[in-house]
Amino acid sequence: MSESVKGNGAAKALRWVGTRAARPDGVDKVTGRARFGADLFAPNMLHGRVLRSPHAHARIVSIDVSGAEKLPGVKAIVTRDDFPEMPSEWSPLGELIVNYHDMTRNVMAREKVLYEGHPVAAVAATSPSLAKRALAAIEVEYEVLPHVLDPVEAMRPDAPLLHDHLFTAGVDPRPETPSNVAKRVQFGHGDVEEGFAAADLTLEREFDTRPVHQGYIEPHACLGSVSEDGQAELWVSTQGHFSVRGHCARLLGWEMSRIRVTAAEIGGGFGGKTVVYLEPLSLALSARACQPVKMQMTREEVFRATGPTSGAHVRVKIGATRDGRITAADAELVYQAGAFQGSPVQPGAMSAFAPYALDHVRTVGYDVVVNRPKVAAYRAPGAPIAEFAVESTLDELARELGLDPLELRLRNAAREGSQSSYGPKFGPIGMAATLEAAKAHPHYHAPLGPHQGRGVASGFWFNIGGETCATMNVNEDGTVGLMTGTPDIGGTRASVSMMAAETLGIPLERIRPIIGDTNALGYTFVTGGSRVTYSSGMAAVQAAEDIIGQVRARAARLWDIPVEAVEWQDGMVAPAGANAGEFDPMSLADVARVSGKTGGPIVGEVAINAQGAGPSFGTHIVDVEIDPDTGRVSIARYTAIQDAGKAVHPSYVEGQMQGGAVQGIGWALNEEYIYDEQGRLENPGFLDYRMPVCSDVPMIDTVIVEVPNPAHPFGVRGVGETPIIPPMAAIANAVEDAVGLRFTELPMSPPRVLRALDEQRERLQAQAAE
Amino acid sequence: MARVCLMSSLTAFTGGERVLEVDAANVHQLMRRLGERFPALAPHLDDSLAVAIDGEIHQDDWFARIAPESEVHIMPRIGGG
Numbered sequence: 001m002s003e004s005v006k007g008n009g010a011a012k013a014l015r016w017v018g019t020r021a022a023r024p025d026g027v028d029k030v031t032g033r034a035r036f037g038a039d040l041f042a043p044n045m046l047h048g049r050v051l052r053s054p055h056a057h058a059r060i061v062s063i064d065v066s067g068a069e070k071l072p073g074v075k076a077i078v079t080r081d082d083f084p085e086m087p088s089e090w091s092p093l094g095e096l097i098v099n100y101h102d103m104t105r106n107v108m109a110r111e112k113v114l115y116e117g118h119p120v121a122a123v124a125a126t127s128p129s130l131a132k133r134a135l136a137a138i139e140v141e142y143e144v145l146p147h148v149l150d151p152v153e154a155m156r157p158d159a160p161l162l163h164d165h166l167f168t169a170g171v172d173p174r175p176e177t178p179s180n181v182a183k184r185v186q187f188g189h190g191d192v193e194e195g196f197a198a199a200d201l202t203l204e205r206e207f208d209t210r211p212v213h214q215g216y217i218e219p220h221a222c223l224g225s226v227s228e229d230g231q232a233e234l235w236v237s238t239q240g241h242f243s244v245r246g247h248c249a250r251l252l253g254w255e256m257s258r259i260r261v262t263a264a265e266i267g268g269g270f271g272g273k274t275v276v277y278l279e280p281l282s283l284a285l286s287a288r289a290c291q292p293v294k295m296q297m298t299r300e301e302v303f304r305a306t307g308p309t310s311g312a313h314v315r316v317k318i319g320a321t322r323d324g325r326i327t328a329a330d331a332e333l334v335y336q337a338g339a340f341q342g343s344p345v346q347p348g349a350m351s352a353f354a355p356y357a358l359d360h361v362r363t364v365g366y367d368v369v370v371n372r373p374k375v376a377a378y379r380a381p382g383a384p385i386a387e388f389a390v391e392s393t394l395d396e397l398a399r400e401l402g403l404d405p406l407e408l409r410l411r412n413a414a415r416e417g418s419q420s421s422y423g424p425k426f427g428p429i430g431m432a433a434t435l436e437a438a439k440a441h442p443h444y445h446a447p448l449g450p451h452q453g454r455g456v457a458s459g460f461w462f463n464i465g466g467e468t469c470a471t472m473n474v475n476e477d478g479t480v481g482l483m484t485g486t487p488d489i490g491g492t493r494a495s496v497s498m499m500a501a502e503t504l505g506i507p508l509e510r511i512r513p514i515i516g517d518t519n520a521l522g523y524t525f526v527t528g529g530s531r532v533t534y535s536s537g538m539a540a541v542q543a544a545e546d547i548i549g550q551v552r553a554r555a556a557r558l559w560d561i562p563v564e565a566v567e568w569q570d571g572m573v574a575p576a577g578a579n580a581g582e583f584d585p586m587s588l589a590d591v592a593r594v595s596g597k598t599g600g601p602i603v604g605e606v607a608i609n610a611q612g613a614g615p616s617f618g619t620h621i622v623d624v625e626i627d628p629d630t631g632r633v634s635i636a637r638y639t640a641i642q643d644a645g646k647a648v649h650p651s652y653v654e655g656q657m658q659g660g661a662v663q664g665i666g667w668a669l670n671e672e673y674i675y676d677e678q679g680r681l682e683n684p685g686f687l688d689y690r691m692p693v694c695s696d697v698p699m700i701d702t703v704i705v706e707v708p709n710p711a712h713p714f715g716v717r718g719v720g721e722t723p724i725i726p727p728m729a730a731i732a733n734a735v736e737d738a739v740g741l742r743f744t745e746l747p748m749s750p751p752r753v754l755r756a757l758d759e760q761r762e763r764l765q766a767q768a769a770e
Numbered sequence: 771m772a773r774v775c776l777m778s779s780l781t782a783f784t785g786g787e788r789v790l791e792v793d794a795a796n797v798h799q800l801m802r803r804l805g806e807r808f809p810a811l812a813p814h815l816d817d818s819l820a821v822a823i824d825g826e827i828h829q830d831d832w833f834a835r836i837a838p839e840s841e842v843h844i845m846p847r848i849g850g851g
Contacts, residue, residue, distance in 0.1 A: 092817040097847070172782045185846075186778040214851075271851025346846050377851035423775060423843035424822030462848045464829065529850020611828050711826065721850060 016498040016508050017714050020651045023494040024513055025265075034265040037221030037237030042292035045223070046075055046124040048278070048285050049131040049295070051138050052305060053113035053120055056147035056371040056679025057160060060109060060140065063121060067137035073126040074134045076288035078281060080110045084253045088165060093246045102340035104251050106374050107280050113142070114162055114339035115371050116680045117304030119277075124285040124293045147371040147679040151336035152313050154180040154370045162339065162369045180369045182341030187349050187422050188362035195328025195360030199319025203397055206315045207389040208745045209728075210672040211308040211336065214378050215663070215691045218267025220306065221296035224282030228290050232259045232283055239269040239487055240526025244279055245518045251280045252287075259283070262517040263487040270663070271377030272307055274526050303684035307376025308673070310335040310343045314389040316352075324403045326412045328360040329353045329421075333386055335367060338374035343367045347462070348382030350422035352390050354460040355409070355431050355617060357418035371679055377528060379660060380461040380721035384667065384728060388746070391457035391729030396742065405456050405733070406444070406619075410435045414460075414617075430643025430707035431617040434458065437703050438619045443639045451626050452636055453738025458619045459725025463718035464529035465610030469522040470539035472500065472547055474602040478589025480504070482543075483516040484536045485524025490720060491652035492532040498648055499537045499714055503544035505571030506588055522607045530718020533648055534709075535610035541713045543604035551591045554598045559583045612711025616718055618642035620661065620726035624734040631754025633669055633735060639701040640726075645709040645717030657723045658700040664727025666692045670747050772840040774800065780844065783811035792842075797821050798832035800842065820847040 028034040065077045086100035104110070109118045121138050125131040146160040153159055159180055168175050170184035196202055222236035232254070238244050241261040249256045266273065278295040286293040297306070317330040331352050337343035345365035352363050363386075398405040413432040419425050438444055438456060448454060473481040482500055486492065493513040501508040525531070548568045555573040556563040565580035566573050574585035595602050623637040640657040647653040670690040674682045683689045708715025728746060736742050741756050771791040781788045785808075792807075794800035800821070805812030820829045822843040828834040829847050836842060 090816070090818060097818050170779050184779075188778070274851075347848065350846070377849060379851040381849065381851050423777065423845050424827065425825045425841070427825045461850075462827065464827075464848050464850055466829065529848065531850065609830055611831055611834065612826050718850075 014502055016502045017646070017648050018650065019498070020649065021494055021498055021508055023491050024497060025488065025493055036218055036267055037264045038296045040223040040235045040264060040294065042223060042225055045292045045294050046126060046285070046289055047128045047131045048122055048124045048282055048293045049128070049135055050119045050281065050301070051121040051135045052301070053109065053116060053118040055113055055142055055144050056116050057145040057162070058113050058142035059145060060111065060113060060120065061143055062141045064139040065121060067139065068123060068134040071130065071134050071137060073130045074123060075126065075291060076124040076285040077121060077134070078108070078284045078288065079121045080108050082284055083108055083251060093243070093250065096243060098247070099341070100250050103247065106340055107251060107276065115373050117301065117373060118339070119281070119305070122281040122285060124289050148180070149370050149372060149675055149679055151311065151334045151368040151370055154336070154368050155334065155366065162371065166341065166369065181366055182337060182369060183367040185346050185349055185365045186362065189419065190360030192328045192330045192360045192362045196319045198327040200322045201397065201400055202317065202319040203393055203400065204315065204317040205389070205393050205396070205744060206313065207392065209312050209385050209388065210746055211311040211372060211375070212667045212671040213303060213308040213689065214270035214272035214376070216268030216270060216272060219297040219299055219302045220273070220278055222279050222282050223292055223294045224279065224286045225292035226283055226286040226290065230258055234259060234261045234279060234283060235264055236261060236279055237264050237266050237273060239266065239273040239489065239528050241487065242485060242518055242523050243274065243526050244276055247276045248280045248283055252283060260517055260519045263515055266487050266489055269489055269527070270379050271381060271528060274528050275307065275376050277306060299686065300684040303689060304681055305373055307338065307374055309378035309381065310337065310375050310385065312336065312385045314386060316389045316393045318393050318397055320397055320401065322401065324401055324408045324411045326356060326358055329358050331363045331386065331389065333363065333365040335365065335382065335385070336370045336372065336375070337367050338372045339369060340374045341367055341369055343375055344377065344382030346382065348386040351383040351460050351462070352386035353421040355414055355458045356412045357414045358421060361421045363421070379663065379724040383459065383461055384664065384725045387459050387725045388728040391726065392732050392744065395455065395729070395733040395736070406435050406439045409458055427614065428707055428710060429615055429617060430705050431458065433705045433707055434617050434619040434641045434643055437641045437705055438621055441621065441639055441641070441703065443621050443637060443701065448623060449625065451628060451738060452623055453734045453736065454621065454623050455730045455733030455737055456619060456621050457726040457729035457733060458617065459722050460615060460617050461530065461721040461725065462615050463534065463613040464531045465535045465613045466525035466529070466531055467523055467609050468535040468539045469524050469607045470536060470543045471516070471521060472540070472543040472604040474547060474588065474592045474595070476592055476595070478510065478587060478592040480506070480511045482511050482513040482540060483521060484513065484540065485516055485521040486527045486532045486536045487515055489527055490656055491649060492536060495533045495648040495652060496536045496540045500540040500544045503541045504547065504588065505568070530616065530720040531613065534613055534712060534716045534718055537648065537714070537716055538610050538712060539606045539608050542606040542608065546604035546606060547602055550602050551588060554591055555586055557598065612709070614645055614709030614711065614717040616643055616722040618722045618726055620730045622727070622730045622734050624731060624738055626735065626738050626753065628757060631750040631752070631757055633731070633748055633753060635665055635697050637698060639703065640723055641703040641705060642719060642722055643705040643707050643717060644719045645712065646706055646715035647704045648714060648716060650704060653704055653719050654702040656720045657702045660720070660723025661700045661727055662692050662697055664724045665697060665731065668728040668731040668746060668748060670749055672747050771838060772836050772842050774842045774844065777845050780811060780814060783814060784808045794836050796832065796836055797828060797834045800836060818847055820845055
């Protein structure tokens with residue numbers, strides 16, 4: 001079931017925006033015609049494979065590739081010696097800030113291996129089996145070192161040290177000794193001690209979460225081809241091919257113009273495909289062999305060597321008055337970054353209390369390295385962990401105060417003009433609107449069955465804009481080719497085309513969208529940060545307006561009247577009034593037909609750095625049912641409510657809300673990495689790393705709230721990230737409602753829940769015996 | 771003059787001052803003038819930052835306009851997944 005709630009500023013009547021149009025890539029997807037990363041082949045292609053570390057932490061004493069080199073059919077081998085050293089500094093790359101000293105070591109280990117699965121060498125051979133044999137023939141001598149997996153343990157002074165050069169940033173004075181703590185951050189305003197002094201009730205709780213993987217269906221895959229003159233082409237499954245070009249150029253020491261990158265269709269990313277793993281290896285191998293090199297990961301490699309999001313330890317303290325006004329909020333967050341610095345603790349600390357208007361708030365975060373794969377972005381990076389802790393504590397606070405949990409949130413909800421916990425004041429936002437929608441929803445008032453409980457939680461994410469290009473070519477028959485540079489993951493070719501069609505006033509079917517390669521468009525930032533419908537949509541609208549301006553100018557010259565006397569109405573140019581003269585209106589097709597004689601092809605081009613992305617808030621309601629015999633928590637009913645600003649294509653907005661909710665359900669109930677004593681992953685596959693499948697979840701009902709973002713021509717806010725934030729706390733809150741147990745550790749898997757239920761039964765029996 | 775609020779980690783380079791009055795017409799001028807006023811801060815006014823002007827976050831937008839009555843927050847840049 002889907003519903004929609006209109007906020008202020010209802011839009012004018014629209015023909016395409018807000019409809020559920022067919023997606024332009026739909027036929028290719030359902031017929032298997034679409035080409036994903038692993039579908040790419042080239043003549044004379046080699047097969048690349050990666051040798052990975054069997055140890056969680058070890059010094060590399062030596063690497064001997066001579067045995068592999070002698071194998072017939074082995075065409076190239078690369079190791080640490082084939083990648084230039086990089087300084088340890090934060091370098092801008094497009095919109096990214098990257099430490100290439102770390103990135104080059106993550107792509108190929110140098111002095112040490114820092115996690116099981118860390119690449120040590122890569123080979124290219126004429127067949128996959130030969131490449132595998134070549135890996136077995138490479139001899140690596142390791143000096144195994146003690147390892148550490150948990151971020152709190154990694155902070156201890158006696159913990160195994162991953163990096164000799166890592167000194168904690170953000171503390172004064174600078175530490176004299178290195179540690180695993182890369183950075184300390186702090187946000188907030190007011191005086192939390194004063195705020196807690198004014199509280200009638202203060203709760204302090206601690207929470208633990210585990211790293212979870214993005215779980216995209218399609219493993220990483222690419223095909224690199226470097227010719228004898230050094231020109232390179234790369235086809236890759238990625239969220240941002242311009243970023244891939246930049247990273248590869250830096251890691252290999254090549255000029256960017258040598259590398260042309262084309263984004264394949266992508267089978268999911270969720271943030272995990274904003275970084276590079278195989279791509280520079282494929283290019284380096286191809287450069288040596290002068291043959292194309294295809295590389296693709298197995299699922300096991302994806303788990304062992306690509307970024308999950310952080311596991312964390314979080315302490316939250318919230319004080320409130322008896323009538324439910326929060327007087328102070330404080331949190332300390334410890335996030336593990338994996339083997340290299342750069343966990344999402346900063347956005348976690350910024351977003352922890354963002355849904356609420358607080359006078360006194362403080363968050364302190366620590367970025368901690370451990371012997372696990374380097375974390376990568378995952379939907380609203382950092383926020384789900386922090387907001388799980390905050391929303392769980394708020395629920396307890398509501399119980400203690402005897403308040404409805406939605407009412408407690410409403411009394412403290414951030415609204416337009418509220419100062420956010422990370423600094424600036426909010427513009428028009430939909431936090432309160434999502435809470436009101438939840439309160440009014442029939443789900444919230446439906447009766448519960450046996451062993452069932454209900455929970456709610458809210459979430460916030462910033463959303464971003466960024467550098468974005470769009471080109472629109474008007475064909476001779478008036479149809480339009482629309483090219484953008486943001487890989488389409490969630491149906492954005494449709495939504496961007498719909499905004500272009502709306503602006504031009506032409507049928508949607510007359511626009512054909514494609515994703516251009518890195519030579520076809522100017523730099524365009526990744527598909528991430530919930531930015532594509534916002535930014536590429538804005539660029540497409542401006543490109544359409546560019547076309548309209550050109551068409552009006554050409555009509556004015558044809559009619560020999562001032563351009564101001566020509567107006568654009570419903571896809572036609574027409575005289576603006578009787579005084580402008582009597583001319584028959586001309587369609588885009590009419591003007592396109594004579595474009596060669598009126599100045600040449602009509603091309604709309606826009607290159608922008610989109611600003612003004614509006615934050616998104618959501619509130620979820622969940623009913624759980626707990627099996628007292630097995631500890632299994634089932635989702636009985638789920639409703640996700642979110643402010644989308646304007647839902648350009650409601651089906652895709654709902655899809656984002658449903659997908660985020662289901663990923664959050666997996667995070668809450670099942671997903672975790674299991675390591676052995678040596679720090680080796682024991683469950684690198686979907687049979688043992690349990691993500692939800694369709695049979696695990698009910699239909700996720702959605703309610704789209706629309707509080708338009710004034711910075712966007714159609715009021716759009718990003719929607720992709722927020723829906724993964726509320727589920728963990730909503731489910732934990734529902735579990736407490738069902739069985740009276742508060743889970744502060746994720747996942748709430750059957751063994752953990754059963755153990756808690758058994759302990760609860762023992763406590764009750766002991767009390768009864770007394 | 772615009773009212774400029776620094777994120778906590780930057781106050782180590784301003785002698786603890788967190789809220790400042792700065793005469794700047796855009797982000798580029800703001801960063802330059804902050805760097806001139808607090809030389810120790812200058813190296814930290816880098817690409818890792820974003821600037822919120824009257825509630826709207828700007829990233830990599832040097833020419834974003836700042837009005838004399840604007841409230842400006844200097845904060846970390848935002849990414850996403």
